[in-house]
Amino acid sequence: MVSTTTVKNDELDKYLKMNIEDIYKQSNPLPFWKHHQHKFPCLSLLARRLFSIPVTSAAVERSFSAAGLAVTERRSSLDPDTVNNILFVRSIQNLLERNPDFFS
Template sequence: MTTILDPRFKKEGFWNPFNSSQEVKSLEDELSLINAPTKSSVFSSPPTPDSTAESNQLFSLLQTNQTQKIQSGRVDSILALRQYLNASDLDPAQNPLDYWKISNKVGFKICVFKYFCVPATSTESERMFSKAGLVVSEKKSSLKPKNVNMILFLKKNGWII
């Protein structure tokens, strides 16, 4: 998700186009949940028309039609995502966090805060070092690094106890 949210790479940051399309779909789903309209915003009361001038009536009618239009968070999300993906990429030397600081796209900012965060603790890496210490013992000290990596991967994913 961080690759697609990085304005330097977007969809071009993926080796596999299938992975890229899957992440676009995931981001679309995430944005649609964020942009889902509330019932109060969909059914807001239309403004009262001003009968003093014909032009005011026209604008009042347009405003009434706009407020009565059913808004869809999904459609808004798809449009915002397409605009973002079709915009030119950020220069690779620039900081993507600076881009999102000045951006006015609220849904994207929520996703950036969620996925660009750094873990506050190092417990995962500490657990991995502990497991590596259990795998590479005196009896197994001649294991090649490639085999140790494979064993640790299998242990991490629960295939080996």
């Protein structure tokens, strides 16, 4: 019986030894992984998940904004864990406002 780790290592070795065609040498790697998903099932899944993560700072900026609203001059000595808890509760509240059945 062949272990999953061995299969993944074989895929990686095949990929690293492969000569990639010029058509796939572009800024978007997803067409390459779609075309080679049968040859590299584990690597293509990993690549599709990795390269489908949106590149944006909007969520981080919203978090900093929310932290600025929670930590005011009067509450500047709040414990960092308390601030994290406040932000967590606010994010759950916002989520439930947008999608009330989220946890159902």
